Amino acid sequence: MIESKKRWRLTTPDMERVQAIQTELTISSVLAKILVTRGITTAEEARNFMNMDAHGIHNPYLMKDMDIAVGRIRQAIEEQQKILVYGDYDADGVTSTTVMMTVLEDLGADVSFKIPNRFKHGYGPNKELFQEAHDEGVNLIITVDNGISGIDEVAFANSLGMEVIISDHHDIGEAMPNALAIVHPRHPEGDYPFGELAGVGVAFKIAQALYEEVPDHLVELVAIGTIADLVPLHDENRILVKMGLEALRDTPRPAIDALSEVSGVKQREITEETIGFMFGPRINAIGRLQDADPAVQLFMTDDASEARSLAGGLDVLNKERQAIVKQISDEATAQVDARYPDGPPHVIVVAQEGWNPGVVGIVASKLVEKYYRPTIVLSLNPETGKAKGSARSIEGFHLYNELAVNRDILPHFGGHPMAAGMTLDMEHVDALRERLNKQAETSLTEEDLIPVVEIDIPVRLEEIDIETIESMRYLAPFGMGFAKPKFFLDEVKVASIRKIGAAQNHLKMELAQNAATIDAVGFGIGPLGDELTPDVKIDVIGDLQINEWNGRKKPQLMIEDIRTDEWQLFDIRGIRQVSRWSKLIPEKEQVFLAFKPETVAVFQTLLQQPIYTPETLEELEEPKFHLVLLDLPDTEEQLAEVLTHINPKRIYAHFYAKESQYFEQIPTREQFAWLFAFIKKRGSFDFKKHSDELAKHKGWTREALFFMLQVFFELGFVTLNNGLTEIAAATGKRDLSEAPIYKKRQQQIALEQKLLYASYKDLKEWFDAKVSAKEEELWI
Numbered sequence: 179m180i181e182s183k184k185r186w187r188l189t190t191p192d193m194e195r196v197q198a199i200q201t202e203l204t205i206s207s208v209l210a211k212i213l214v215t216r217g218i219t220t221a222e223e224a225r226n227f228m229n230m231d232a233h234g235i236h237n238p239y240l241m242k243d244m245d246i247a248v249g250r251i252r253q254a255i256e257e258q259q260k261i262l263v264y265g266d267y268d269a270d271g272v273t274s275t276t277v278m279m280t281v282l283e284d285l286g287a288d289v290s291f292k293i294p295n296r297f298k299h300g301y302g303p304n305k306e307l308f309q310e311a312h313d314e315g316v317n318l319i320i321t322v323d324n325g326i327s328g329i330d331e332v333a334f335a336n337s338l339g340m341e342v343i344i345s346d347h348h349d350i351g352e353a354m355p356n357a358l359a360i361v362h363p364r365h366p367e368g369d370y371p372f373g374e375l376a377g378v379g380v381a382f383k384i385a386q387a388l389y390e391e392v393p394d395h396l397v398e399l400v401a402i403g404t405i406a407d408l409v410p411l412h413d414e415n416r417i418l419v420k421m422g423l424e425a426l427r428d429t430p431r432p433a434i435d436a437l438s439e440v441s442g443v444k445q446r447e448i449t450e451e452t453i454g455f456m457f458g459p460r461i462n463a464i465g466r467l468q469d470a471d472p473a474v475q476l477f478m479t480d481d482a483s484e485a486r487s488l489a490g491g492l493d494v495l496n497k498e499r500q501a502i503v504k505q506i507s508d509e510a511t512a513q514v515d516a517r518y519p520d521g522p523p524h525v526i527v528v529a530q531e532g533w534n535p536g537v538v539g540i541v542a543s544k545l546v547e548k549y550y551r552p553t554i555v556l557s558l559n560p561e562t563g564k565a566k567g568s569a570r571s572i573e574g575f576h577l578y579n580e581l582a583v584n585r586d587i588l589p590h591f592g593g594h595p596m597a598a599g600m601t602l603d604m605e606h607v608d609a610l611r612e613r614l615n616k617q618a619e620t621s622l623t624e625e626d627l628i629p630v631v632e633i634d635i636p637v638r639l640e641e642i643d644i645e646t647i648e649s650m651r652y653l654a655p656f657g658m659g660f661a662k663p664k665f666f667l668d669e670v671k672v673a674s675i676r677k678i679g680a681a682q683n684h685l686k687m688e689l690a691q692n693a694a695t696i697d698a699v700g701f702g703i704g705p706l707g708d709e710l711t712p713d714v715k716i717d718v719i720g721d722l723q724i725n726e727w728n729g730r731k732k733p734q735l736m737i738e739d740i741r742t743d744e745w746q747l748f749d750i751r752g753i754r755q756v757s758r759w760s761k762l763i764p765e766k767e768q769v770f771l772a773f774k775p776e777t778v779a780v781f782q783t784l785l786q787q788p789i790y791t792p793e794t795l796e797e798l799e800e801p802k803f804h805l806v807l808l809d810l811p812d813t814e815e816q817l818a819e820v821l822t823h824i825n826p827k828r829i830y831a832h833f834y835a836k837e838s839q840y841f842e843q844i845p846t847r848e849q850f851a852w853l854f855a856f857i858k859k860r861g862s863f864d865f866k867k868h869s870d871e872l873a874k875h876k877g878w879t880r881e882a883l884f885f886m887l888q889v890f891f892e893l894g895f896v897t898l899n900n901g902l903t904e905i906a907a908a909t910g911k912r913d914l915s916e917a918p919i920y921k922k923r924q925q926q927i928a929l930e931q932k933l934l935y936a937s938y939k940d941l942k943e944w945f946d947a948k949v950s951a952k953e954e955e956l957w958i
Contacts, residue, residue, distance in 0.1 A: 179803065180709055182741035184629040186719065188666055189797075190636060191215045199224050208637055212653055212663050215634040228652050234417045238387040241380075242368030247343045248387045250318065250358060258759035263291040264303065265474070266377065267465025268679040270459050273383040273403030274345075276477040277396050281385035290314075293470045296555060296818045298535050303328030303335075303806075312338040318400045319630040320384075321345060323377025323403075326362060329355045345380045347409075347933075351595075372413040374659075378403030379418060386850040398429050399477065405450050406458035410659025419655045423448060432485035433477045435580035439486065440493040450655040463496035466536035482517035492547040499537060505816030506533050510555060511548065515598035523547045524618035524627070525575075527611035529556035529565055529604075539597070546570045550620065550629045552577060558604055565607050568597045574626040580617050584610060631739065633719050636666045642733050647722050665722055665735070667691070669715045677707040689718070689735070697725065700737035708762050709746075712938065716742040731766060745949055747942045748830045751934060756784040768804040773816065777809040777834060792816060795823045803827040809834045810933060813925065817933075821948050829945060833934045844923055845882050852876075854887050854895065862902040885919070902932035 191214040200210040202221035213224045238244050254261050261282060265275030275291050282289040292311065294304050308331060313318060316769035318341050325332070325344035332342050332355035345361040354360055361380060364373040374382070382400045385393050401422020404415055411419055424436055426448045438445040441456035464470050476488040510528045526545060533541075540554040545553040552575045556567035569875045571577035577597045581588055587609055602610065604727035656662040673690040677683075683704035689696050698718065700706070705735040710716070718740050750759040770789045772778045778789045789808070790798070810833050811817040856872075857863055865872075865887060873883045887903065890896040893916060895909045915918050933945060 179705070179745065180716070180740055180742045182717075182739045184739050185625070186666075186739070186741075187632050188628060188636065189215050189632070189634040191634075192219070195219045195771060205652075208635065208639050208646050209649055209653065211637070212650070214454075216660060230417050230420060232392055232417065232421060234414065235386075235392055236371050236383075236414055237251040238383040240368075241361055241363060241383060243361050243367035243368045244383070244387055247320075247345070247359040247361050247384060249280040250341065250343060251282070251287075251320070251384075251388060254318045255282070255285050255702060260315045261287050261289040261318045261320060262311045264307070264311075264319050264321045264324070265291060265293045265470075266301065267293050267296050267470035268323075269461040270377045270403040271323040271405035272461055272470055272473040273399040273477065274376075274378040274408075275474050277378055277385055277399050278320060278322050278345075279474070279478060281388050281393065284390060290316075291471075291474060293465075293474065293756050295469050296465055303331030305331055305334045308338070308340070311335075312340055316340060316935070318343065322381045323347070323811065325357070326350055326354065326360070329353060329500045331355075332357050345377070345384055347375050347377050347380050350607075372415075374410045374412060374415060376404040376407040376409045376415070378407075379409075379415060380420065394421070394425070397423040398431065398434065399782060401426060402453050402457060402461070405453040405655070405657055406461065408658045411631075411655055411657040412659050416660070419450065421656070423450065423655060431477070432479060432482040433489065436476070436485040436489035437492075440489045442793060450657055454657070457750070459499075460492040460496045463499040464492055466499055467495055467502075467534070467678050502534050503537050503540050503544070506530075506537065506555070507544050509533075510545060511543055514545070514549065522550065522551050523615050524622055525611070526551045526553040527556070527607065527614065529567070529607050531558040531560060533557040533567075535566050539570070539599075542568050542570040546572060550627060552580075552614070554600070554610075554614075556600075556607060558607075563604050564601055565604045566601045567599070567727060569593070569600065571596045571598075572626070573630055574616060574622055580614060580621075583617060584613055586928075631664065631719065632661075633664045633666045635663045635666065639667065639670060639689070639691040639696055642694070642696060642722060644724060644731050644733060646731055647724050650722075662721065664719055664738070667718050667735070672710050672714050672826050673708050673710070675707055677704045679704065682707075685737070687737075689716075696733050696735055698735040698737050700740070703737065703740070706740060711746040711748060713942075714742055714744055714746055716740050716744075736877075745826060745945075746828050747938070747945055748828060749938050749941070750830055750832045753832070756781070759830070759832065760785060763806055764804050764828075767802050768806060769795075769798065769802040769824060770806045771810060771820065772808045773811045774809055776836065780834070780836075781808055792820055794836070795820065796848040798823075801825070804830070806830040806832065808832050810929060812929075814929065814932070818948050826949075831933070831941065835930065835934060838930060838934070842879070842881065843927065844883070844920070845878070845886050847914065849876075849878070849882075850886055850889070853883075854890065856894060856907045857903060862899065862904045864902050866901060869892040885923070888919050889914060889917040894920055 191211045195214045196207060196210040199213060199221050200207050203224055213227065218224050218227050222297055249818065263269045263275050263278045271293065279289060279291055292307050294300065294307060299307060303321065308319070319335055320343045322345050322941055326346040326348050335342050336356060342357040343359045343361065344355060344357045344676055347363060350362065350364065350366065361371045361384060363375045363380060367712055378400050381742055382396055390895055401419045404419050409415055425447050433473050435445060437457050437460065438448065443452050443456055461473050472488050472491060476485060476492065479485050509530060513528045514522055516784050518914065526549060535557040538557055542553045542555040542623050550572055552569065552571040554567060556565040556570040558565050561603055577598050578595060581591050581600065588600060588602050588605035591598055593599060668690065670689040670691045673686045673688040673695060675685065678686045680904065683702060685700040685703050687698045689698050718737055720737040721740045723734050723736055725732050746764065753759045770785060771785050772781065772789050772791055778791065781789055802824055803826055805824050807829065869880055869883055873880045893912045896903050897906050915924065933941065936944070
């Protein structure tokens with residue numbers, strides 16, 4: 179038995195709808211399953227989904243205040259008034275700024291941009307920067323990817339005589355700024371058909387209105403910002419990202435070539451994963467560590483050399499960011515492990531002076547991934563007496579609501595159910611930790627503290643081939659709201675398994691189901707190689723990919739989690755060094771069992787664990803699932819009886835035997851007959867004196883000779899007179915098997931053949947029969 183590391187939530191698609199879509203569109207069953215589980219249940223819906231194009235882009239003037247914003251921008255351009263694009267320091271903000279700068283420059287505007295510094299100015303509108311803009315002669319400020327919460331700052335800009343147009347996509351509060359125009363897809367007085375645009379998507383809609391057509395040359399920027407900002411890839415987002423990915427693979431924009439080069443990817447092979455894992459982190463890195471202006475300059479430049487230089491700078495900063503994140507993560511992990519040696523609490527709150535507040539959100543995410551607990555990571559500043567940081571949560575713990583309970587010690591915080599940012603007095607950190615844990619103890623169950631994985635595509639191995647995996651790109655892009663499929667394979671056989679990697683911490687398997695097979699790789703799960711036995715059937719979840727090696731392509735499953743309810747037999751027979759096999763035994767729920775007292779003595783000091791005998795099994799206070807058989811039973815029935823007391827999920831068969839009888843075998847009847855005739859002919863014989871000579875003469879072992887004598891004594895065929903063996907007066911006819919020692923030897927050899935010297939397959943079958951009988955008994 180192997181328990182999954184996560185809670186599996188499996189969605190099973192309606193197979194009638196799957197079949198209908200598969201037949202009508204002539205697509206694979208796998209693609210049809212993906213579509214149906216994602217709510218696309220008819221062939222027409224599927225066809226429309228896969229063929230989305232620019233015709234699905236909405237009219238920008240459906241957005242509230244778009245006409246006001248466009249009119250004012252045109253006026254500013256015509257009158258050559260100074261315009262400031264006020265952006266944000268993340269990838270969405272950088273691409274939003276670039277989009278707005280591009281359209282305004284194309285239309286001849288006198289335009290510049292400012293992006294606040296995360297550490298000096300914080301997020302969003304800033305009075306100091308607005309004052310700078312006024313001093314520079316700015317007449318009109320256009321915010322991108324921010325501004326909806328800047329009530330005081332917009333009022334300040336108005337007081338200076340500047341007008342503000344807000345373009346944003348973040349949640350709208352109870353009140354909105356007194357701006358000239360607020361262009362927001364979820365404006366409470368608006369009726370825009372799609373409310374989930376990223377900040378760059380809103381900037382793109384303004385550009386669309388200003389150009390009076392869809393600006394194809396900007397969709398690549400929209401794709402980057404939209405994917406990096408993790409907004410749902412539905413509706414218009416999906417169309418823009420799909421168009422943008424196609425454009426990125428072919429764009430002459432120097433920034434994309436330069437980013438591809440420093441990321442080690444081919445521009446022609448850019449996907450949503452390239453942006454999410456390669457481009458996005460590099461763009462975000464600069465804003466986490468310093469001013470983000472160079473990121474905008476990278477996207478704006480037409481000079482390839484400058485682009486390479488700027489992209490190289492982002493790459494260096496990203497490596498620095500990675501090193502900082504690793505250091506803080508290591509320090510935070512050490513804090514957790516030291517404070518909670520018996521395991522993490524319901525909520526983790528870690529804090530330390532000197533931690534970079536620009537990356538604590540990433541660290542919080544890493545700690546959630548490691549411990550699966552709501553986590554707050556705070557940077558302490560003794561000079562100000564403040565703790566500033568970020569939080570990430572898990573399902574079942576509404577972070578914003580739980581933080582709101584503590585407003586008395588948490589004056590500044592914001593966020594949503596799964597993430598938040600905050601600032602509080604350093605002296606209140608311990609109190610916050612204590613309070614949140616008490617809150618979590620009442621709101622989170624033990625099950626809530628086990629990670630959840632959503633699985634939506636059950637497949638059989640025969641459904642998987644190269645063509646099917648390649649065709650999944652027809653459903654791309656994958657991302658928020660349309661996640662990459664998670665595949666579930668039920669009861670596949672482990673045909674082969676081996677650990678790989680220098681530290682043997684990865685796993686490579688061949689999985690089989692009927693006549694189909696697939697290679698499977700699991701990173702970081704090497705220890706499971708000691709927990710999987712030959713031919714065990716497992717359930718496995720993961721991602722399907724194509725492995726290309728020396729020009730050959732093969733399907734490959736990247737394993738995320740494994741489970742099996744099957745009982746397993748681990749063959750540790752013949753491994754003499756206890757240290758070699760004892761480390762394979764799970765530390766919990768194990769029973770070391772010995773049938774013979776002398777075995778207990780042999781292993782007691784070697785194992786330093788309690789060793790049970792069949793007589794003491796009833797002393798077990800709770801179920802044990804791992805049974806270690808240290809030696810051979812006296813009979814099959816004795817072992818079968820043990821299995822009635824323990825219903826093991828794993829059996830480790832060692833079967834230590836001090837003296838094996840299997841290879842000695844039992845002397846033949848001809849040998850018995852010769853020895854009897856020899857004694858009878860001699861009349862008497864001193865075996866104590868001459869046994870070695872006789873054994874050597876006949877080519878027997880001394881043990882075999884005395885075994886035959888013992889049989890004769892037990893059957894009454896011979897007697898001992900003054901140390902001499904003689905034929906008894908009346909022997910009669912008796913079968914050799916009537917002698918207890920003969921019968922015991924027969925049983926021992928048969929038992930050794932069945933248990934100690936049997937093949938793994940035969941031994942497994944023997945136990946299967948016993949375990950199955952036990953399970954049937956439990957069901958009756």
